[in-house]
Amino acid sequence: MISADAVVALTRFGTGYRADLAEAAARDPRGWVRGQLRGDDARQAIAVDVPPLAERVPLLFPTKDEQTMQGTSRIAAERSKLVERVRDARILTALRSTAPFQERLVRFWFEHFTISMRRPALVGVTDVFEAEAIRPHIRGSFRNLLGAVAHHPMMHVYLDNTLSIGPNSPVGKRAVRGINENLARELLELHSLGVDGGYTQTDVREVAKVLTGWQVAASDRNAPYRITFDPARHEPGDKIFLGHTIREAGKAEPDQVLDILATHPSTARFISYKLARHFIDDTPPEDLVVAMTSAFSDTDGDLVQVIEVMLDHPSAWAPERRKVLLPEDWGIAFASLLGADGEEVAADIRKAGISMGHRVYAAESPKGWTDERGYWFTPDAVLLRSAWANRLYEAFGTSTDVDLLVGIYLQGASDDVVRLVRGAPTPKDAFSLIAASPYFNLR
Numbered sequence: 001m002i003s004a005d006a007v008v009a010l011t012r013f014g015t016g017y018r019a020d021l022a023e024a025a026a027r028d029p030r031g032w033v034r035g036q037l038r039g040d041d042a043r044q045a046i047a048v049d050v051p052p053l054a055e056r057v058p059l060l061f062p063t064k065d066e067q068t069m070q071g072t073s074r075i076a077a078e079r080s081k082l083v084e085r086v087r088d089a090r091i092l093t094a095l096r097s098t099a100p101f102q103e104r105l106v107r108f109w110f111e112h113f114t115i116s117m118r119r120p121a122l123v124g125v126t127d128v129f130e131a132e133a134i135r136p137h138i139r140g141s142f143r144n145l146l147g148a149v150a151h152h153p154m155m156h157v158y159l160d161n162t163l164s165i166g167p168n169s170p171v172g173k174r175a176v177r178g179i180n181e182n183l184a185r186e187l188l189e190l191h192s193l194g195v196d197g198g199y200t201q202t203d204v205r206e207v208a209k210v211l212t213g214w215q216v217a218a219s220d221r222n223a224p225y226r227i228t229f230d231p232a233r234h235e236p237g238d239k240i241f242l243g244h245t246i247r248e249a250g251k252a253e254p255d256q257v258l259d260i261l262a263t264h265p266s267t268a269r270f271i272s273y274k275l276a277r278h279f280i281d282d283t284p285p286e287d288l289v290v291a292m293t294s295a296f297s298d299t300d301g302d303l304v305q306v307i308e309v310m311l312d313h314p315s316a317w318a319p320e321r322r323k324v325l326l327p328e329d330w331g332i333a334f335a336s337l338l339g340a341d342g343e344e345v346a347a348d349i350r351k352a353g354i355s356m357g358h359r360v361y362a363a364e365s366p367k368g369w370t371d372e373r374g375y376w377f378t379p380d381a382v383l384l385r386s387a388w389a390n391r392l393y394e395a396f397g398t399s400t401d402v403d404l405l406v407g408i409y410l411q412g413a414s415d416d417v418v419r420l421v422r423g424a425p426t427p428k429d430a431f432s433l434i435a436a437s438p439y440f441n442l443r
Contacts (some may be wrong), residue, residue: 004411005411006287008410009029009030009409015104016333016334019400038304050086056219060123067443087128090360092346104279109370112368114369115154116158118362121218139305141196143259146261151254164208169236172233185208187261190366206240206241211254213232214228215230229251234251236248244260271301272289272295272296272306282323284315295309320430323371323439325376325441326358326369328431330385337408337431345396348388389435392431402424404419405421409437413439
């Protein structure tokens, strides 16, 4: 039987049990997880043929001539297919990754720094933001990650910073529109300091001034989502933020703010708490959060060292600590258990997630999708997950037997639960019982 540590490695820090990874995880569970932080870069190529960004622009921003020639309904249908391919690529990448902990980190940071397809200008392109601003920086410093996000044109589009004009700038003096605070507020509240991070509305306003002047040409056919700085829209003069003077420097001002945020004690605490809450428990142990916060401050936000502190804590490997599988994660974990792969599998996982209320890349707010147990693991969710387990089993089958299933997911379960699963009328029923149970849904 596979060890409890190996199960935790595969399910809590991976994307679920996978036969092709089980031997390596069983040999040294903790080393297997840590190796994904410090080993070779195992980032996966996109697993589905997704068009490059330049080829997507005509679907997102069709000219009048293109709409006349192709028809708006055909363009809308092609745009919908593009969105499906984007989501399927993310699912297949997770199903096939040899470094599933990295995929978990990509998902965590995307939700932390979320952008959403609910903004029309970002339909079908959010994966580009994930690939450019998130994925390359998950094993670096928080400052580099924060900078990649804050400077990315899609974040400026999502949080309306392209609409922000300094009131005392040349354009601002004759414009009706003024400062937009959305990006500044979320940069402080959601991305770094946290809602109780010690800043004021005045600080938000000052950061918003710092961020004025950036323009994004999303529909540029030669350079889609090209970002430029327009000094004529930028608020002139020094700004005061958290007691620091941000010297007037035009487009260089945001980096002065980012340097302050990345080294602030509130940021160290907020990021450490969110990581611990996401991977360990909805209410993580306080001593763990304190240790991670200290590591963050002592290493200038070295994310690998912060996460290693988490992995060294006893709670990281305690089976009683539980985090819920979001619907997409549930589908990936169940398909992995079946040994199922391919574009049809990804499409069914996508459909399952949407039926459960989880539209990947389309969070309802800048907070991203919540990872709290009470939101996702409800009686209605249990019924849906059981039904989708039946469908996936019928469609793709499995070479995994019930004994292995019990050995993986029912360690520590009561004899009655084990007998119930072993006594299921068919293997499909056994898999359906597991797929709807807390033993599977709470990693």
